[in-house]
Amino acid sequence: MSSSMALAREALRAVLAVRRKAGISKTNPVCVFDLAQQLDVEVMFTHGNSFEGLYARESSTIVVSALRPPGRQAYTCAHELAHWKFDHGTRVDELDTLTNPNSPEERLANLFAGYLLMPPWAVKEAYGRRSWNPDAADPVQTYTIACQLGVGYETLIQQLRCSLGLITERRAQQLLRHSPKSIRMDVLGEHSSAQHLVVVDSHWGKVPIDLRVGDTVALPETWEAVGSVLTDGPHPKNGRAFIAAAPGIGQIVSGDGVNALFVRVSRKEYEGRCKYRHLEEPDDV
Known part of the structure; x- marks a missing residue:
């Protein structure tokens, strides 16, 4: 067995153990920040341009740049x-x-991160419930899956190609020709000024929708926003859109009442303890 294959297996075994400890199915998307809290690992956000993240062993604390x-x-x-x-x-x-x-x-940590956020079972479940084939999915469909898994568009494509083998190199390059910006314009219209877009559909599941103030969420036509954290947004080609207006927790409900999802909004470039990122501002209460 090659050293790279051994590292991949070690990472996958560790991911399954962590998910099992937290009671999270291997087929479900996971919010890694919530998971860390379940594992008694503190997560902090700070304004730092010189680093991506750090782990402090003595205090079991993870620090992530708020500027990413x-x-x-x-x-x-x-x-x-x-x-x-x-x-x-x-x-x-x-x-x-x-x-x-x-x-x-560091390679082991990267493999762990990829498998934790995008394990083969969760990825296949996300595509399968929509009757999509990863190697035939268009850029908007691929972007939708990335949103549900809470990862970047390019990150998902690399995982599909390099770690999971679910798309060919040729298809990966075709998808990478489409940037997140061009996909936002395709969904919201070419005049949209949205800086970050989350696409939600009826197959989203139960994982919360996490947004920052100013982010846009695109929804099916009949869905409604409940609460004050979202306001009406641009008019996409299909469906409707809302903009995250204030920190706090709200809901999105489908027209038939079958789907009800929590929406959690944090300040843009929030700095502080992760567990408090969705608290309402005093002036908003």
């Missing part, structure tokens, strides 16, 4: 959680560490 996109923050947190799981000791990780790991421990 949501998908990268999730991946960084999962990477640091690997250092906790494998008892690697205190680590400070820069972007190069995550994208070009230069040690077996």
